[in-house]
Amino acid sequence: VNSVFGAAGTSIFEEMSRLSAETGSINLGQGFPEALEPEELIEAAIAALREGPHQYPPMMGIPALRKAVAENTQRFFGQGVDWEQEVLVTSGATEALTDAFFGLLDTGDEAIVIEPVYDAYNLLIRRAGAVPVPVRLEPPHWQLTADKLEAAITPRTKIIVLNTPMNPIGKIFDDNELVALRDVVLKHGLTIVSDEVYEHLVFDGARHRSPFFLPELRDRTVRIGSAGKTFSVTGWKVGYVTAEPHLLRPIARAHQFITFTTPPALQAAIAVGLALPDSYFDGLKAGLAERRDLLVAGLRAAGFAVDPAEATYFAVADRSGFAPEEDDLAFSRRLTLEAGVTPVPISSFYGKRDVTSRIRFCFAKRTETLNEAVRRLAAWR
Ligand code: PMP
Ligand code: GLN
Numbered sequence: 001v002n003s004v005f006g007a008a009g010t011s012i013f014e015e016m017s018r019l020s021a022e023t024g025s026i027n028l029g030q031g032f033p034e035a036l037e038p039e040e041l042i043e044a045a046i047a048a049l050r051e052g053p054h055q056y057p058p059m060m061g062i063p064a065l066r067k068a069v070a071e072n073t074q075r076f077f078g079q080g081v082d083w084e085q086e087v088l089v090t091s092g093a094t095e096a097l098t099d100a101f102f103g104l105l106d107t108g109d110e111a112i113v114i115e116p117v118y119d120a121y122n123l124l125i126r127r128a129g130a131v132p133v134p135v136r137l138e139p140p141h142w143q144l145t146a147d148k149l150e151a152a153i154t155p156r157t158k159i160i161v162l163n164t165p166m167n168p169i170g171k172i173f174d175d176n177e178l179v180a181l182r183d184v185v186l187k188h189g190l191t192i193v194s195d196e197v198y199e200h201l202v203f204d205g206a207r208h209r210s211p212f213f214l215p216e217l218r219d220r221t222v223r224i225g226s227a228g229k230t231f232s233v234t235g236w237k238v239g240y241v242t243a244e245p246h247l248l249r250p251i252a253r254a255h256q257f258i259t260f261t262t263p264p265a266l267q268a269a270i271a272v273g274l275a276l277p278d279s280y281f282d283g284l285k286a287g288l289a290e291r292r293d294l295l296v297a298g299l300r301a302a303g304f305a306v307d308p309a310e311a312t313y314f315a316v317a318d319r320s321g322f323a324p325e326e327d328d329l330a331f332s333r334r335l336t337l338e339a340g341v342t343p344v345p346i347s348s349f350y351g352k353r354d355v356t357s358r359i360r361f362c363f364a365k366r367t368e369t370l371n372e373a374v375r376r377l378a379a380w381r
Contacts, residue, residue, distance in 0.1 A: 004127045011119055012329075012348040019333065020342040026373045028295075029332070029344040031167065031313060033364035036232035036287070038273065038280055045269035057264040059256050061089025061240070065267045068274035069225070069240045076200070076281070079213050085245045088252050089267055091259045092237035093197045093226035096251075098124050100193045100222050100241070103254035105130040109158040111193075114144065116349030118167055118195070125161075133157070134351055139318070139358060140307065142171055146180035153184065159191045160184075165198040165208065168349055168360040169316050170309030172206055182217055191247065192217065197226035197239075200281055202311040203289040212242065219244045222251065227270040229313075230284075232364065238262055238270045288313055288363070291370055295363040298374025302381045313364035316346065320357050328356040335359075339380035341373045 016029035060066065063083070070083035081087060090096040097120060105111060107129035113121050115136045122132040135152045137144060149160070160181065164173045173181070185192060192211050199208045211217040222243040228234040241251055273280075296306045296315055304317035319331055326334070328345035336342040343359040363370060 002127075004123055008123055012344050013119075016332065016336070016342050016344050019336055023336055023340070025336045025340040025342045026369060026376065027342045028361040028363070028365065028373060029342040031362045031364070032234045033232035033313065033362075034366050034369060036284070036364060038231060038276065040276060040280075041231050041233065041269050041273045044272035045265055048265035048268035053264055055264075056261050057267060059260060060252060061087065061262065062264060062267045062271070064271040065089055065238075065240070065274075068271040069242065072274040073242065075278075077208065077210070077213055081242050086242055086248060088241040088243075088248055088255060089262050090239040090241060090255060091262045092228060093195060093224050093239040094120055095237075095255070095259055096224040096226075096239045096241045097121065097193070097195065098258060099251045099254040100224070101125050101128040101130070102258070103250035103252075104159060104191060104193070104222075104247070106158075108156060110154055110156040112149065112152050112157060112160040114160075114162065114166075115351065116166075116168055116346055116355070117161075117351075118163060119348065121161055122351070130158070131156075136350070137169075137171075138355065142169055144173060144177045144180065146184055149180065149184040153188055157188060157190060159193055161193045161195065162211065163195040164210065165196075165202060165311030167198065167312055168314050168344070168346060169307065170312045170314050172202065172209060172311050175209065178209055178211060178214065181211060182214060185211075185220055186216060190220065192221045193224070194221055195224050197224065197229045198312040199225060200230045200284060201288060201313055203285055203292065204310060206310045208311070219246070222247050227266075227273065231270065231273045232284075236266050236270075238266050291363045291365065291367065294367065294370050295361060295374065298370070298377055299361070301374070302377035307358075313362055315361045315363055316358050317343070317361060318358055324357075327353075328359055332359055335380075340376045341380075 013030035020027035066083040066087040070081040105128045109130040111125045113132045125132045212221040212223040227238040332345045346358040347353040
């Protein structure tokens, strides 16, 4: 058993989902949507499965999907991307992250990660032989500054991993934060791996920003997306990378020995999805914002202070008013058992597990599911 994954234990998402299933609670822990997938996507997948092909597609991804990724980036973010040179299809964002870490990092390199951090990053970075170095964002402002980044830099620093919009806190890094990041990256000659799986889930007129969209950082940024989030099909595991050729090449090299390809019918369907009219993307945002408001109101009525989520499908609740002596994992378990509603604890997103005041709820659910969760929370209180 190797020391990285061997020591990792079960992921918090799996652990809380299992507890939820065992107890029949409403699972708002693990992030996955309920009944939001667009019909056109399902029809396109069925048609593609009927027609084939069923064999290994091109290693870089089918041209239709690579073109669609480039087109979607142009349409929504105004950025030209060369689909032949700058787009790679992967089996989910997780594979894209794996490819990026394995392709870009060498033994002993350091990778800065920003906490609260998605659990897979640290383990994959370690397994790539490198060392994750945390920069902590703390409630209630979760602010990233150049000073914080500078303090984490050493001669071994090679990459900074960014996640924007950010899981679990629903934050979009703003222009000032991106400028701070830019200055540090340019000063030290670093590369950014930017996990942007929630790029289309932004609310209230907020704008998704990426270092890839800054002219000075375009050639230093690996941008990662996921169809799982954009089309509410997390089980499909279709992701994509956009980066300039000198960065994409080593990542594609890793990809060819990790999964090599991604199911062609799913690629074809996601190409159709990315080309859906603006109304689909607007509807997704509006529908999620409505669900957010419903859950946030219910959480507030139940006594939680809730931080505003400007993006992603997560609401972070401050549970300081409830049993502060209990940690957030114990509280999450108790809420599951007593209220019948399951969150995930935010401490799981910190190496030291010491930020225990907050829990995360996923609001990408049917309205009826959210109404029932709110009813249960009110009854529990
Ligand atoms: N990055 C982040 C920040 C995520 O929240 C998730 C999904 N939970 C992923 C990556 C993984 O995406 P995929 O399912 O496409 O591998
Ligand atoms: N990304 C999802 C979340 O944050 C979970 C994915 C997983 O279960 N690994 O909840």
